[in-house]
Amino acid sequence: MRLNHFFLPECAFKVPGRVYARLIEWNRSEYALFDAVDADWFDGENASSLGPLTSGRWLSLSTGAPVYAIEINSRLGEDLAALEWLDFWSGRLPTWLELQIFEDEHGPANLYGNINGPAVRVRFSQAGITPHVLSSLKRVTDLSPYAKSGDELREALPADSVERVFVLDVGQGAANALVTKSKKVLAYIDLGAGVLADTGTWPAAMTGICLKDDPVVVLTHWHYDHFHAANKFTTALNRTWIAPFQRIGPGPQSAMASSIAQNGNLLIWNGKGILKKGAIELERCTGSTGNFNRSGIAVWVNGPNHQDDPILLPGDAGYSDIPSLKRSVRSITSLVVSHHGGRAPGKAPAKPNLSTARAAMSFGNKNSYKHPLAPSIAKLQKAGWLIGFPKPVQDDRRTEDRGLKGLGTIDLRWSGSAIGSYPCNCGCSIEPTQ
Ligand SMILES: [Zn+2]
Ligand SMILES: [Zn+2]
Numbered sequence: 425m426r427l428n429h430f431f432l433p434e435c436a437f438k439v440p441g442r443v444y445a446r447l448i449e450w451n452r453s454e455y456a457l458f459d460a461v462d463a464d465w466f467d468g469e470n471a472s473s474l475g476p477l478t479s480g481r482w483l484s485l486s487t488g489a490p491v492y493a494i495e496i497n498s499r500l501g502e503d504l505a506a507l508e509w510l511d512f513w514s515g516r517l518p519t520w521l522e523l524q525i526f527e528d529e530h531g532p533a534n535l536y537g538n539i540n541g542p543a544v545r546v547r548f549s550q551a552g553i554t555p556h557v558l559s560s561l562k563r564v565t566d567l568s569p570y571a572k573s574g575d576e577l578r579e580a581l582p583a584d585s586v587e588r589v590f591v592l593d594v595g596q597g598a599a600n601a602l603v604t605k606s607k608k609v610l611a612y613i614d615l616g617a618g619v620l621a622d623t624g625t626w627p628a629a630m631t632g633i634c635l636k637d638d639p640v641v642v643l644t645h646w647h648y649d650h651f652h653a654a655n656k657f658t659t660a661l662n663r664t665w666i667a668p669f670q671r672i673g674p675g676p677q678s679a680m681a682s683s684i685a686q687n688g689n690l691l692i693w694n695g696k697g698i699l700k701k702g703a704i705e706l707e708r709c710t711g712s713t714g715n716f717n718r719s720g721i722a723v724w725v726n727g728p729n730h731q732d733d734p735i736l737l738p739g740d741a742g743y744s745d746i747p748s749l750k751r752s753v754r755s756i757t758s759l760v761v762s763h764h765g766g767r768a769p770g771k772a773p774a775k776p777n778l779s780t781a782r783a784a785m786s787f788g789n790k791n792s793y794k795h796p797l798a799p800s801i802a803k804l805q806k807a808g809w810l811i812g813f814p815k816p817v818q819d820d821r822r823t824e825d826r827g828l829k830g831l832g833t834i835d836l837r838w839s840g841s842a843i844g845s846y847p848c849n850c851g852c853s854i855e856p857t858q
Contacts, residue, residue: 426487426686428679430539431655432611435536439544443559444520444553444561446673448716449647451767453510455497455793456517462490466674470560478496482564486682491675493536493648494523494546495620501796505532505554508680519671519714520558522718523548539652540623556849565678567669570685570692574648580640582610585705585728587841588700589735590856591760591834592633593823595625596617596788596795597649600737601634601854602704602725602761605842608637609854611704613723613737615641615660616650618788625788628638629830633658634852642706643667644739647817655680661687668708668720693721698748705734709743717763722746727757727838735836736773739764743768758782758836761804765796768803775808777821780841782821784834785808786839789824791837809840827857 427434445460469485471478471836477485484542498507509532512570525535527789529545553561590601595618604613615633618625633653641663643651643652669692672678684690689734693699697708703726711718717740733755744750755776762768764787775781787795801813810818816825823832835856837843846855 425661426657426685427658427661428487428489428491428535428676430491430676431652432538434540434816435538439527439535439546440490440525443494443523443525443657444557445494445523446516446690447519447521448673448677450517452514453498453507454500456495457515457678458494458521458523459675460492460494461525461666461674462492465490467557470740472556476754477564479566479569482678483685484680486564486679486774487682487686489679491679493539493620493676494548495534495536495543497534497621499792505530508532512786518552520553520561522551522553523530524551534621536620538546538618538817539648539655541620543620553810554751561674565672565674566714567681567692568694570690571669571694572691574695574699577666577691577699580691581699581701581704582640583702584610586725587728587735587837588611589725589836590854591784591786591823591836591856592825593627593630593832594653595627595787596622596645596764596791596793597652598764598786598795599633599653605728605848607846607848609634609639610637611623611639612641614644614650614739615653616648617652618791619648619654620789621651621792622649625791627826627831630853632850633657633660634716634848634850634854635663636850639663641665642721644722644737644741645716646670646672647740650739651680664689664691665705666691666693667714668692668789669715670719671713707746707748709741710809711742718742718745729838729840732838733757733776734838735759738768740764740766740768742769749773757769757838758784759784759798761796764793766793767797767801772803772807772809778839780837780839782834782836783811784836785817785820785822787819787822787824821858825858829857831857
C-alpha cells in the first residue's frame with residue numbers, strides 16, 4: 425500500500441527550514457491551515473536531470489514526499505499568539521506562500537510532520553514564490569488529469585436502493601455509510617477522522633469500517649478530517665473515489681490524491697449541477713472556489729419509498745451553497761448538520777413533520793474548534809428543529825454521545841426503512857448506537 429508517512433500512526437520528523445505552502449482553510453481571526461511540502465526537497469526534484477517535475481513523476485514521488493500541515497488556531501481567542509497573528513494577517517494572505525520556519529515555543533503556529541501529532545510550535549516568515557516554482561507547484565497539484573465525464577462518474581455510482589444512512593462516529597470528522605436492505609455498505613460519503621489537534625477524538629472502539637462489498641467513496645471536499653479514516657483502514661485506498669475538482673495543496677492533500685490514484689481509482693468531478701444514479705444524487709456546491717468547504721459536493725440520498733424526501737449530507741458546505749436547497753425546491757427527511765455544527769452560511773432546511781426526522785451532528789468531544797457553535801444551533805432551531813445546547817433534547821443526535829460500546833454512530837432512516845442490527849463478521853464496527 426502506498427501512503428505517505430505523514431498519515432502513518434506515528435513517525436518522527438525534522439522541522440523543515442523552508443516549505444512551499446498553500447492556504448487550504450481560513451476563517452477571519454479564528455483559523456488558518458497551510459498544506460505544505462519541504463521546499464529544498466521540491467527544488468531538488470524539480471531541478472533533477474529528468475527535467476522539471478511532471479504530474480506523472482509527481483504521482484509516485486508525492487507519496488514519499490516530506491509534507492507538513494501548519495495550523496494557526498486561536499481557539500476562539502484562547503491562544504493569544506495565534507490570535508494576534510490571525511488578527512494581523514487575516515485577509516492579507518496570498519494562496520501560495522514560501523514559509524521560512526523557526527522552532528519557537530512562543531510562535532503562533534503548530535507544525536505537524538504527522539497527521540496525528542504531536543505538533544512543534546513554530547513561527548515563520550512569509551515570502552512569495554518565484555514564477556517558475558509556482559508554475560511547477562500548480563502543475564503537479566492539478567487534479568484535471570483525473571477529471572471524468574458525467575457519464576463515467578455515473579457509471580461508478582451504485583444503482584441499488586439505500587435503506588439507512590449511518591453517521592459514523594469518527595471523532596471530530598465526517599464519515600457516512602449508505603447501507604442496503606441486505607446489509608451491504610454501498611457507498612461511503614466521506615471517510616474522515618479526527619486529525620491534528622483533534623486526533624484524540626478518534627474513538628478507540630472503532631476497530632474497522634465495512635469494506636467487504638466494495639463500496640465507492642464520495643469525498644465531499646479535500647479537507648483531512650473528511651478522508652483520513654481511509655489511511656487507518658487502508659483497504660479503503662483501493663476503492664473507487666469520486667472527489668470534487670478543487671485546487672489542492674502540495675502537501676498532505678496532494679499525497680492523499682496520489683495515494684488514491686496509485687492504490688485505487690481517483691475520479692474527479694469538475695462539472696456543475698446534479699449527477700444522479702439510483703438512490704444517490706451528487707450536487708455541486710457553488711460557494712467561492714477558493715473555499716474547500718463551500719465548493720465541494722453535497723449528497724442527497726433517496727429512501728426505499730419514492731414518496732419519502734431525501735436525507736441531506738452537505739459535507740461542510742453552506743446551505744446557501746447547495747443550489748437546489750437554496751431555491752427552496754426541496755424538503756428533507758433528515759440531515760447531517762453541515763460542517764460538524766460549525767459555520768455554514770445560508771438557511772438550514774426546515775424540519776419535516778416526521779417522527780424519523782433527525783439532525784445528526786458529527787463532531788468530537790472538546791474539539792479544537794469548539795463545535796457545535798451556538799449560532800449554528802440557533803439557525804437549526806429557527807428552522808424548527810428541537811435542538812439542545814449544549815446537550816441534545818429531541819431531534820438532535822451527536823456522535824460525541826458515546827454509549828456503552830464507546831461509539832456514538834447515528835442511525836438515519838426513512839419511514840419505510842427496515843430496522844434492526846447490522847450483523848457483520850468482517851470485524852467492522854459501523855453498527856449505530858443511537
Ligand atoms: Zn472542511
Ligand atoms: Zn469537516
